[in-house]
Amino acid sequence: MSQAVRLRTAAVVGGSVGGLFAANLLARRGWHVTVFERVAEGLQSRGAGIAMHDELEALITAAGAHLSGPGGGRVDGRTAYDRSGRRLAYFHYPQVLTSWARVFNALQSAFPPADYHGGREVAAIEDGPEGALLRLADGHEVRADLVVGADGFRSTVRAQVAPEVRPRYAGYVAWRGLVEESELSERFRSEVFERYAFIFPGGSQFIGYCVAGSDDSLTPGRRRYNFLWYYPVDEDGELADLLTDAAGRRHEFSIPPPLIRPGHGETLRRRAAALLPAPFHEAVQRATQLMIQPIYDVESRRIAFGRIALVGDAAFVARPHVGIGVLKAAQDAAALAESLSQEPDVQRALARYQALRMPAGIAAVRLGQRLGAFIERRLEAPWTDPALGLRAERVIEISARLPAEHEVGDPACTT
């Protein structure tokens, strides 16, 4: 007599890239997956340029998703400049810089809309021998054989299973901005627009590169220039002030860009005129919408708790110097799905997942700490402390890519 086989059920908390990678990969392996995402709609508008990697493309395909539209801005390598604009180093490394939204849209289109619940916040989780129980903020309860905590850097899931893990402020922020190519001077466009530039203006770090236009256009004249400027900011006075809006409300971890007080933007523009070589300071002067990203490290000691797994930023957040948040989330999801295919017992599969992914998460956090140490310690440049092993050549070689094979599993990352 044949018996109906019950589909195994997974509840994914967080419907951004990490959650959607996990959801698609598990669904393709026969799980019945439901995604709960706190934000009702509009996740696409997040983020700007992210670096495309061959492995990321392969994982998008493995998730059953298809990238559409033009690929993104192409750069042939990275160039480091000093404060006067003198070229310090060049590293040949062709890359495509695409948009976060392009990856998100591909993953979301691949997942059944009926199983993706936007505007549904998970408030609490209980694990038990027969399954996990999710309590939603609207009062509903959901049972699942597996819970994937893909709810980002301020994860509700992590706060419940590992409350001792807290984001640690790194002592600096990244100012981010986007400028329309058409707003930039002829000199900027011909000399630096298509370069992936690293500049070290006295104790800070500026990075700029071209990305597609707001309509995904790669036509010259319609693209945009994206920059990040890491700058030291004391936690108590200065950071609190940056995160306080005009109405006097102090925002905890970040402030919505329209609420940044205009005076802070003016200070940044004056600083750009004083510290950035021509023509780079134009990018800051002409950016219409500035954004402040305080830099934090998140390092979990465990990422598997019975039937509950943490993936992506919920598990580890490396500083943006490493530039692989999306790829790391995809790799976590792939390792989780693979572990659950190899090992039918969910708890044992999650233990296996943890063993596979902890070293990579730790290595990414350590690499970010090493690349940002000079800003955190208020040093003039990365090479001011030779013990960091970061001459300009090395900085541009190891930024914005996966830690080398030998660095994963070697949390000290001392090379």
Ligand SMILES: Cc1cc2nc3c(=O)[nH]c(=O)nc-3n(C[C@H](O)[C@H](O)[C@H](O)COP(=O)(O)OP(=O)(O)OC[C@H]3O[C@@H](n4cnc5c(N)ncnc54)[C@H](O)[C@@H]3O)c2cc1C
């Ligand atoms: C400004 C900026 C620029 C970046 N640039 C790059 C880059 O160039 N390259 C790169 O690789 N990475 C970049 N990153 C990092 C990258 O965006 C993240 O690493 C990546 O999005 C992590 O995906 P995630 O799904 O783990 O977490 P997130 O994208 O943070 O998503 C978490 C989701 O969970 C939801 N959520 C939270 N709590 C709950 C709850 N209780 N219930 C339900 N849902 C919940 C949130 O609404 C959110 O949608 C950037 C990040 C920022 C902020």
